Every structure is written in C-alpha cells, then in structure tokens.
Amino acid sequence: MGQWLLIMLLVLGVALDKGMIAIPDRWLPWTPISIETPPGPFLGWKLARLADDPEACRAVLAADPPQRYTPLDDVTRGQCELSNLVRYAGGQSRMQPSVMTRCPLAVAWAVFERHELNAAARAHLGVDVAQIEHFGSFACRNIYGRAEGRRSQHASAEALDVAAFELEDGRRVSLSGHWGKGAEGRFLKEVGQRACKVFGTVLGPDYNAAHADHFHLGVGGRVCR
Ligand SMILES: [Zn+2]
Known part of the structure; x- marks a missing residue:
C-alpha cells in the first residue's frame, strides 16, 4: 500500500514538473504573490512571507502598474518601530488620502480591490469603486x-x-450611513464577506460598536466578523 502511494506521488511530481498537469498559482504554496492571481488558500501565508522581505514585497506592487506607492524608510514613532513601509495611494481606485502602511497590507488591498471589491460593487450597485475613504x-x-x-x-x-x-x-x-440599508447595505455586507478571503482579520459593524463606522482589515490573525 505504502509503495503504491509513493509511486503515485512520484508520478504526480514528475507530471507537475514537466508541466503535464497545470495547477493554478493560487493553489500552490511556493509560487510568489501576484496581484493578478485571485485569492487562494495560501494567500495569508504568502503575505506573511513578505512581512520581512521589503524587496520582494515592493516587487509585487511594482509588477502591477496601476498600483501607486512610494517606498518609505523604517521609522520609530513613540514606542512603535515600523519597517517595510510604503506610502500607498491605491490601485484602480484612489486611497483618499494616501496612507502610510506596511507593504504586505498594500499588496493585500490590491488583491482585494482587483478580485473582490469591484465584483461586489458591480453586483449590487452596477459600477466600480473610484475612491476609498479611510481612518488610516x-x-x-x-x-x-x-x-x-x-x-x-x-x-x-x-x-x-x-x-x-x-x-x-x-x-x-x-458604513455609518448605509449598513443594513438597501442595495448599498448589501454591497457593504458582501464587501465584509469577500474581505475575509484576503485579510486575516476583518471586523465590522456586526462585531461591536467600536466598528460601527468602519471595516478593520488586517493582515495576519484569523477573525472574520
Ligand atoms: Zn482598525
């Protein structure tokens, strides 16, 4: 029995290696992130790998021309040390204002915008999103x-x-004006659900009063509320 499993794995390995079987990038843990690739089961893990690799992370943004970003130096503010930073102004839709953030979060946002946000906007409201308002x-x-x-x-x-x-x-x-109300409310609800495919931590109005007026979207963790 064990022999057969080994032979099967060997055959599968050779077939993959020779390109006889094509598996989409998003199902493979070892392929790098591309913003073009829809979110898959290893996205969180791939984002985590970019955390301490500014060069690799910035390369992901650079490979996708709509992304507007400027690399920033590491800084210490108060008791917080910040590294792997970019100033991010959005991809297809503009961040208003631009935001200082860690590079993997900008990559996560770019994937989310490309594959999830506008799909939700088109489904419920018939148009794409042009601009994002945020609290930083x-x-x-x-x-x-x-x-x-x-x-x-x-x-x-x-x-x-x-x-x-x-x-x-x-x-x-x-979120403060449309949560639970009409097509806009359904759009926001779906935005929250779709965000969970990309971000490890998603908290919104259903979570608690502190999040009544915004979605908290975080890289890392495992909460979707
Ligand atoms: Zn937050």
Missing part, C-alpha cells in the same frame, strides 16, 4: 486604545480602517 493604518496604541493589553495591528501599520466608498458614478456609500 498606523496608530501606536493597544487594542481599543486601552492603557494595557495587546498591541493593535495598527501599532505596526498592518491594518486599515475603511469608512466609505465613492463610486464611479459619484455616489458615496459609507
């Missing part, structure tokens, strides 16, 4: 600003708080 990424603080306890993902600029979406036809859809 970096804040040197603990969770909920408590004096003690765990550091927030914002302390390392590994999360983005998204408050509203401006559509290409000029409409503005905000």
Whole structure:
C-alpha cells in the first residue's frame, strides 16, 4: 500500500514538473504573490512571507502598474518601530488620502480591490469603486486604545480602517450611513464577506460598536466578523 502511494506521488511530481498537469498559482504554496492571481488558500501565508522581505514585497506592487506607492524608510514613532513601509495611494481606485502602511497590507488591498471589491460593487450597485475613504493604518496604541493589553495591528501599520466608498458614478456609500440599508447595505455586507478571503482579520459593524463606522482589515490573525 505504502509503495503504491509513493509511486503515485512520484508520478504526480514528475507530471507537475514537466508541466503535464497545470495547477493554478493560487493553489500552490511556493509560487510568489501576484496581484493578478485571485485569492487562494495560501494567500495569508504568502503575505506573511513578505512581512520581512521589503524587496520582494515592493516587487509585487511594482509588477502591477496601476498600483501607486512610494517606498518609505523604517521609522520609530513613540514606542512603535515600523519597517517595510510604503506610502500607498491605491490601485484602480484612489486611497483618499494616501496612507502610510506596511507593504504586505498594500499588496493585500490590491488583491482585494482587483478580485473582490469591484465584483461586489458591480453586483449590487452596477459600477466600480473610484475612491476609498479611510481612518488610516498606523496608530501606536493597544487594542481599543486601552492603557494595557495587546498591541493593535495598527501599532505596526498592518491594518486599515475603511469608512466609505465613492463610486464611479459619484455616489458615496459609507458604513455609518448605509449598513443594513438597501442595495448599498448589501454591497457593504458582501464587501465584509469577500474581505475575509484576503485579510486575516476583518471586523465590522456586526462585531461591536467600536466598528460601527468602519471595516478593520488586517493582515495576519484569523477573525472574520
Ligand atoms: Zn482598525
């Protein structure tokens, strides 16, 4: 029995190696991230690998011309040390204003925008998103600003708080104004669900009152509420 399994694996290995079987990149843990590739089961792991590799991370953004970003030097602000930073101004849709964030978060956002955000916008509202309003990424603080306890993902600029979406036809859809209301509400709900395919941590109005007016989208962790 064990022999047969070994032979099967060998045959499979040779077939993969010779390109006789084509498996999409997103199903392979060892292929690098490309913004063109839809989210797959190893995306979180691939994003984690970019965390300490600014060169590889920036190369992912550079390979996708719509991405607007500027590499930034490492800085220390208060008690928070920041590395692998970029100033990110969005891809197809513009970040308003541009945001200082860790590079893997910008990559995650780019994948999310390309494959999930506009799909939700088109399905419920018939147009793409033109602009993103947000509350920023970096804040040197603990969770909920408590004096003690765990550091927030914002302390390392590994999360983005998204408050509203401006559509290409000029409409503005905000979490504070449209959550649970009509087509806009259904769009926002789907945005939250689709975000979980890309971001390890997604918190929104269904989670608690502190998130009533924004989605917290973080790289790393495993929460989808
Ligand atoms: Zn947040």
